[in-house]
Amino acid sequence: MTTAAQREREDNARMAEALSFPDPSLFVHDYGGARRERLSPRQLAEVWADARAPEAAWNLYLHVPYCKSICSFCNYTRLRVSSQRSLDDYVSFIASEAQLFAPALEGVEFGSVYVGGGTPSVLSAEQLTRLFTTLHDTFRFAPGAQKNFEYDPMVMTPNRMEVLAEFGFNRFSFGIQSTDVGVNELHNRGRQGARHIARQFELLEGVGPSRVNVDFLMGLDGTTPEGMVAEIEQVLRDHQPDEVSIYFISPTPAYVGAHFGGDFARYERFLAGFESHVPQALREVAARVGYAVPGGGKHLIRMQRTTHRAGPSFTGYYCDVPSQAHRPLYVFGLGDSARSRIFGRLQYRAEHDTDDRAPDSRRYVGIRMSEEDEVFSYVSYVLRDGDVLDRARFRRTFGVDIEERCGEAVAKLVELGVATVDEVGVTLVHQRRRERLRDLLFFLPPGRRKEAAAIAERARRQRGKPTALAPEVAERLRKLLGAARLLLGRERPHDALRLLDRAIELEPGSAVAWLLLAEVRHRLDWLHGSLEAFERALELHEERGRRVALARQYLELGAPDRALRLTSDARRAGEEMGELAWIEIEALIALRNYDSALEALDHVAGPAERRAEALLACGSFEALEREDSAEPAMAVVRAEAALRSGHTERARALAAELLEPGGASSADKLARAHAVLASAHLCEGALEEADRSAVAAIEIDAEASSPHLVRATVARRRGDLRAAFQHLHAARQGAREYLLALDLTELACVAASARGWREDEEAVADLARRAPALCEGGVDCERAFDALSGNFSIHPTAVIEPGRTRRLSPLPDPRSAAMDARRALRVVGFESILELYGELLETYAHHPLVHTHRGELYMWTGRYEEAIADFEAALEGSARTVWAYIGLALARSVTGDPEAALEVLDRAARNTFVGPTTPVVRGEALRLLGRDDEARADLVRAVEDSPGRISAWVNLALVAARAGQRGELRRCLRAIAERAPSLLRDLAHDRGRGLSLSDADALVEDLEHSLRMMRGNRSSRMVTYYTADGVPHVLDT
Structure with a gap:
């Protein structure tokens, strides 16, 4: 049955579908709709006179609508310069208009001013002087106000720059859009290229302390996502602007008609390629060249330098919508087509289509705004560009909570399964543009749906018909x-x-x-x-x-x-x-959303064994028992369920049946049966039988963690701690995710040993925080381990009494959480994982292991200074964090100080044990110092311990090449080719040649280059490297 929310969503979808391009701005700025009204300066001044919300942001915007030429993609009011007299008249008009509004704005202190266009750089130095003198004589600016000037790099000159410096302009922005001369010509921007851009940076050096922003535009005809990202990276490397603003084009019908045959659907597909590729690619570029990408979206992405040059500090920043300021916002605009905003009252723009300059001339067009309208505008822009509506920012802007103001809309989105609500705010699922617009329309104020439908109908009538791909x-x-x-x-x-x-x-x-x-x-x-x-x-x-x-x-x-x-x-x-x-x-x-999984399982048909495995994972053992199936394949699942629910005798009997000839249908089920039998014997205290069954399970499946944990526990209970730690290590090697049973086994082993008492106490307290359901009444590792009743899976349960269990949802230990985060690297890329590590640092109170793992990932991306900061933070937290020493030593080596690397490793040996990566790092440092015999000994040990450690093979090959040991060199290259063939293939592509034993010098250069491609990755399990085009590659060895 269709719900009310579903019906409303269907209406929303029809409105969203009607728009040529799915962006909410048409619904926000509907100056041509039923609410449009013409207003005079006198009427507007009356509204400005009592517009004084507390903690508001005040901005002044001055619009110069003139350009040297009209870019084909521009969607603003703009005029081609006809004469210097027309520009003189425009400056005079701005001055007189400012005087009309000055009394209403008396006492206001503007935190920023933005001079934009068009391009204000068409004004001469003398005209700029007149204009800025008027502004400074008429309005007050706060100390430290941000003064922005936007210009066209093709027409900016030194004398104009001198005027800007004289009036204290401290932030400059110019549009590059693309560095491709052909693309610029195609869009009527002239032959703007790299030399014009370089010239502007030279000019800006003479201005004094300032900030510089450049703009790029995604979605221009003739460009590709990869090409635009490469252009941006080149500008960042060549000129290091303080900020880069990357906009995604909002196309006009004229633009789509001229460049895409009027087919908006085709253009939308074209733009989607930029939307899917550019955000992540820019984060990867930022990591390489010292920039940060705060937030992101489908309208604007900003990149900011992480290290700032000496420059001004601003007390205010220009923004023109509350969703940027996150507080009440006032924007006072001057100039033809300039937009203004009086928070909660009115938004309007200048539409100077008359020569009448009298105070009562209605030369402005506006729409009245209620606070509900402001909320819709705010929500629309925040969720157009992101997925999270932050509760604290919303309250700061509107003085109320999101759910208090928008509770009905939020509830509908939750009901439809596209939103979740928590203490941070409202989070929407990832959606395409048109889907997002459809769901944003739930936030329309009461009484506005009819107007929105009219807007959609106008848009529907205006849409052109798509054209097919031309035959050629x-x-x-x-x-x-x-x-x-x-x-x-x-x-x-x-x-x-x-x-x-x-x-x-x-x-x-x-x-x-x-x-x-x-x-x-x-x-x-x-x-x-x-x-x-x-x-x-x-x-x-x-x-x-x-x-x-x-x-x-x-x-x-x-x-x-x-x-x-x-x-x-x-x-x-x-x-x-x-x-x-x-x-x-x-x-x-x-x-771990078990309840939803069980609910979904009720509505799906499938093989009995598959259902049983799902019920087992969800801890629904009683439901599994009720499954009416006698399939032999179900037997091992029933045995595991009996074990986990505390019926060890039944579990033992079922497992024994499976071990009879013809009982188990596959090697996997046979191994699981042995593991169930081992765990059942362990629960009953039969250590000899438990160990024997665990050995049988390992002989079939050496990587399964459960039988290794049984053997570790048997060894510990017998007092053989050395064997216990060996089995524990084997269990950890086989575990792909966090295992609570492994955590408990390790704690019990450490507690039984004669070392690590202080660390043991901290670890026990940490477990109590992470697994409170298992640790009620205090932490007793032995009792907690027994409560698991052999459930050594990634979905742990505890037995209350035989037949009664409870699900456990522990937080993983910090090491496992960090490792789990890294496993997603092949799916979501470096920047997303680094952001996740930031969240883990908050969750785990800046635990040394999380700092260490993030530092390692920084090494892999070549961000060595940030890696060093993380390793040092880890060592401040605990001087026994072995990988922090190893990572810090490697960072010293790759940044040119191998002596310091060896000193760090000496510190490690005094404070903790030697890790498996230590020989690689020490061997590389020794090789760099020319101590080849010592280096060879360490590197040989490294590849014997971990044959998949590609970096060790490369270092060993370099030692062999320098010693002229061709046989050893061939062995090393063969090992690399077998384990990481794509590294050698991409190395050859980057260098323009394959590896050759006949040219020793070239071979050494190529092998050194392969280490630079790997940056700081010395892992034995996952090799990452960057090719010359900046693309990261990830492969398992």
């Missing part, structure tokens, strides 16, 4: 895709990648091109980019089989949230779920 374009696309397939078949993925970039530039809506791109990126070990391309193909052609494949891949790569998003999309679209329903259940279980 379709033929060119076909040839590009065919050639890319051919190159891929010939193992030339880099060349195929170039052709596919051209194909997608030609037709961004080609699902086939995106699918091929996904395959090429996968071949190049760029899994994050591959998955993005796969998702893009799915958006363009929603084929159920692709959705299933992608969801399954996300699940297997440890990103259940993304898998769940795909299943939710399918469910909302009314698709037949099939295999997606099972993926949804598995994702919910992986996210």
